[in-house]
Amino acid sequence: MGRAGGPAAPPWHSLPDEVWEHAFSFLPADADRGAAACACHGWLRAERRSRRRLVVPNCYATDPRDAVDRFPSVRAAEVKGKPHFADFGLLPPSWGAYAAPWVAAAADGWPLLEELSFKRMFVTDECLEMIASSFRNFQVLRLNSCEGFTTAGLAAITEGCRNLKELDLQENYIDDCSSHWLSNFPECYTSLEALNFSCLHGEVNFTVLERLVSRCRNLKTLKLNNAIPLDNVASLLRKAPQIIELGTGKFSADYHPDLFAKVEAAFAGCTSLRRLSGTWDAVPDYLPAFYCVCEGLTSLNLSYATVQGPELIKFISRCKNLLQLWVMDLIEDHGLSVVASSCSKLQELRVFPSDPFGHNGGQVFLTERGLVDVSASCPKLESVLYFCSRMTNEALVMIAKNRPNFTCFRLALLEPRSPDYITRQPLDAGFSAIVESCKGLRRLSMSGLLTDLVFKSIGAHADRLEMLSLAFAGDSDLGLNDILSGCKSLKKLEIRDCPFGDKALLANAAKLETMRSLWMNSCSLTVGGCRLLALKMPHLTVEIINDPGETCPVESLPFDSPVEKLYVYRTLAGPRSDTPDCVQIV
Amino acid sequence: MAATAMDYAHVDVENLKATELRLGLPGAEETDKMPTSRAGSKRAHAGDHHEEELKAAPPAAKAQVVGWPPVRSYRKSCFQQQSSSKSKATAPAEVQKQEEVAVSVVAAAPPAAAGSGGSLFVKVSMDGAPYLRKIDLKMYKGYRELREALEAMFLGFSGDAASVNPSDFAVTYEDKDGDLMLVGDVPFEMFMSTCKRMRIMKGSEARGLGSSKE
Numbered sequence: 001m002g003r004a005g006g007p008a009a010p011p012w013h014s015l016p017d018e019v020w021e022h023a024f025s026f027l028p029a030d031a032d033r034g035a036a037a038c039a040c041h042g043w044l045r046a047e048r049r050s051r052r053r054l055v056v057p058n059c060y061a062t063d064p065r066d067a068v069d070r071f072p073s074v075r076a077a078e079v080k081g082k083p084h085f086a087d088f089g090l091l092p093p094s095w096g097a098y099a100a101p102w103v104a105a106a107a108d109g110w111p112l113l114e115e116l117s118f119k120r121m122f123v124t125d126e127c128l129e130m131i132a133s134s135f136r137n138f139q140v141l142r143l144n145s146c147e148g149f150t151t152a153g154l155a156a157i158t159e160g161c162r163n164l165k166e167l168d169l170q171e172n173y174i175d176d177c178s179s180h181w182l183s184n185f186p187e188c189y190t191s192l193e194a195l196n197f198s199c200l201h202g203e204v205n206f207t208v209l210e211r212l213v214s215r216c217r218n219l220k221t222l223k224l225n226n227a228i229p230l231d232n233v234a235s236l237l238r239k240a241p242q243i244i245e246l247g248t249g250k251f252s253a254d255y256h257p258d259l260f261a262k263v264e265a266a267f268a269g270c271t272s273l274r275r276l277s278g279t280w281d282a283v284p285d286y287l288p289a290f291y292c293v294c295e296g297l298t299s300l301n302l303s304y305a306t307v308q309g310p311e312l313i314k315f316i317s318r319c320k321n322l323l324q325l326w327v328m329d330l331i332e333d334h335g336l337s338v339v340a341s342s343c344s345k346l347q348e349l350r351v352f353p354s355d356p357f358g359h360n361g362g363q364v365f366l367t368e369r370g371l372v373d374v375s376a377s378c379p380k381l382e383s384v385l386y387f388c389s390r391m392t393n394e395a396l397v398m399i400a401k402n403r404p405n406f407t408c409f410r411l412a413l414l415e416p417r418s419p420d421y422i423t424r425q426p427l428d429a430g431f432s433a434i435v436e437s438c439k440g441l442r443r444l445s446m447s448g449l450l451t452d453l454v455f456k457s458i459g460a461h462a463d464r465l466e467m468l469s470l471a472f473a474g475d476s477d478l479g480l481n482d483i484l485s486g487c488k489s490l491k492k493l494e495i496r497d498c499p500f501g502d503k504a505l506l507a508n509a510a511k512l513e514t515m516r517s518l519w520m521n522s523c524s525l526t527v528g529g530c531r532l533l534a535l536k537m538p539h540l541t542v543e544i545i546n547d548p549g550e551t552c553p554v555e556s557l558p559f560d561s562p563v564e565k566l567y568v569y570r571t572l573a574g575p576r577s578d579t580p581d582c583v584q585i586v
Numbered sequence: 587m588a589a590t591a592m593d594y595a596h597v598d599v600e601n602l603k604a605t606e607l608r609l610g611l612p613g614a615e616e617t618d619k620m621p622t623s624r625a626g627s628k629r630a631h632a633g634d635h636h637e638e639e640l641k642a643a644p645p646a647a648k649a650q651v652v653g654w655p656p657v658r659s660y661r662k663s664c665f666q667q668q669s670s671s672k673s674k675a676t677a678p679a680e681v682q683k684q685e686e687v688a689v690s691v692v693a694a695a696p697p698a699a700a701g702s703g704g705s706l707f708v709k710v711s712m713d714g715a716p717y718l719r720k721i722d723l724k725m726y727k728g729y730r731e732l733r734e735a736l737e738a739m740f741l742g743f744s745g746d747a748a749s750v751n752p753s754d755f756a757v758t759y760e761d762k763d764g765d766l767m768l769v770g771d772v773p774f775e776m777f778m779s780t781c782k783r784m785r786i787m788k789g790s791e792a793r794g795l796g797s798s799k800e
């Protein structure tokens with residue numbers, strides 16, 4: 001630059017856009033690209049025109065047409081809708097999160113779109129038909145926790161998307177109209193790489209499925225539904241031994257040595273198998289059929305397998321290379337101690353409750369011991385979801401000491417407000433230890449008996465925390481105030497049944513604009529407080545959500561009327577216009 | 587949010603009392619107590635108990651709170667599907683009518699048919715023991731394994747295992763007709779399909795009846 005005698009090098013800000021676009025292609029993280037775009041107009045222009053992948057974590061944060069205009073070259077888009085607590089039935093079904101406007105805008109502005117993912121959204125058959133007919137190179141469709149569509153919509157996809165590589169249907173509610181969606185894949189179609197229809201309840205035509213699997217030599221992921229019997233699973237595996245990820249169908253049958261041999265042989269051929277899930281109704285008899293693949297498994301999801309006892313433990317103990325284990329609490333403390341000693345590479349553990357509502361007389365299957373053991377012996381463990389019936393501060397302190405590398409820690413004690421079961425004290429000390437020790441903690445869910453004290457610790461120490469979930473915790477607004485005035489990186493906050501009121505919200509209103517969203521239900525909020533918040537912060541949408549059928553207009557309510565459910569999020573688009581009667585935007 | 591105050595634990599106890607096998611006259615006082623609360627339940631392994639857990643049990647009535655524990659609706663609906671396909675007849679002791687009831691995976695329904703896949707849990711009571719156990723009959727290939735498992739489960743309590751005389755015990759079961767039968771007379775498969783619950787009898791009632799059957 002600036003060499004004497006030679007031509008002057010151009011000032012760097014007048015380099016052609018293509019150079020910057022190329023430079024930005026090395027910034028994979030959206031956050032980095034977003035930061036670059038803020039530097040100057042030139043970078044903004046270059047970055048937005050070259051953005052290939054767009055994630056919209058809140059579908060109401062922007063108008064879809066604006067998003068498409070701003071980023072015209074997007075090839076892969078992911079849009080998320082309902083807040084997380086919708087998973088637990090806390091949101092009225094008609095709340096919103098419609099995919100249609102997004103599909104329409106994409107059809108208009110992104111003709112070269114290749115990938116589309118929707119999570120917790122309302123997707124109709126018309127949306128699917130539009131997707132099938134609008135994007136000539138459409139390759140990947142992922143629907144996670146969505147509803148509103150039927151197998152007829154899927155039929156449109158399988159028929160219309162000639163280049164489809166991936167159809168991933170995870171935990172959706174799908175109405176089964178017919179099963180010809182699978183037959184709609186043309187006979188000449190061979191490009192399928194991933195197929196997940198585990199959430200479909202109906203029968204599929206097995207011959208068609210078998211032919212499809214046979215001719216798609218690049219098939220790497222296959223997740224079957226519960227209607228496919230074990231015998232057929234084995235047949236499919238013989239046709240697709242190259243498979244990397246398998247979701248078995250129903251994994252139980254009466255024991256027959258012939259069937260066992262067939263299943264075992266089929267698995268023996270799958271030398272590339274790394275991820276295993278499904279296993280509904282798994283019976284101990286057939287677990288040994290898996291033994292030959294155990295060594296290679298990196299991910300095991302037995303969270304729907306109601307099997308317990310020595311066979312389960314024997315099976316898991318052979319999976320020495322597991323990185324990810326999802327299992328039911330039927331594994332018990334003893335099983336987890338075996339996991340601790342066998343699966344030294346474990347990074348993620350999720351333990352689900354087999355009897356969450358105590359219908360079975362409240363048998364306790366596992367306790368804090370299991371988690372302590374695993375955290376002590378698995379040095380790479382960084383993500384935990386743990387349902388159990390009891391906990392102690394001492395255990396949490398030990399866990400915190402053993403595993404300062406936690407990035408995600410979610411503890412769900414089955415009984416609200418459970419104290420330390422030995423000392424009867426709140427679990428403040430335990431959770432404080434977690435946030436103080438785990439400096440990289442990004443996600444935290446707390447439960448049990450908790451006072452305002454724990455929130456002091458969280459506010460002060462949880463600098464990297466992005467998502468916090470609270471239930472039945474705290475004593476007063478001070479608790480919420482500590483969270484909102486601390487927690488520098490907080491993006492999502494979801495709260496239920498805590499004695500937090502308007503004061504803390506109003507005092508920290510500006511903080512809410514730095515966050516993606518806030519959910520509160522069954523707290524101490526009032527209509528007046530919410531209206532003040534909305535007035536104060538015009539870039540926030542403040543939604544008061546009632547139960548369906550309760551449509552009393554907010555304007556007519558007195559200031560101190562309680563607000564049962566509140567959802568607040570920042571948006572560029574202003575208040576949405578598709579609210580049902582039970583939702584009022586203040 | 588109004589918590590649906592459906593008192594499931596209470597209903598369960600009522601129905602169980604009706605089907606409880608007792609050697610007293612009908613209407614006689616109950617002395618045994620069902621564990622009705624989660625925190626008051628026991629751990630599986632003998633010698634690993636925290637006795638104070640029992641005394642610190644919260645009250646029996648359990649109002650079901652919406653959305654807690656945080657189990658995803660999708661997961662709940664999967665398990666509801668599973669157990670509705672398992673139980674062939676409406677069992678009197680079960681409250682499985684509404685969609686909202688998230689049914690326990692370990693179904694307490696009487697075993698509909700051996701061979702329906704999955705597990706076959708039955709209650710096992712022992713005279714004098716304060717609480718019952720549940721075992722999965724499908725875990726055992728025959729009577730010997732079953733007996734060994736029962737001995738491990740129950741006799742370990744008596745402290746000194748060596749002092750326990752197996753002939754002081756008789757393992758009985760209630761069959762489909764409601765009769766009290768001695769375990770071991772019929773082929774194991776047939777036993778599995780007719781056994782509704784088991785009871786280990788002790789003392790004078792058992793002496794003479796209990797003989798180790800292979």
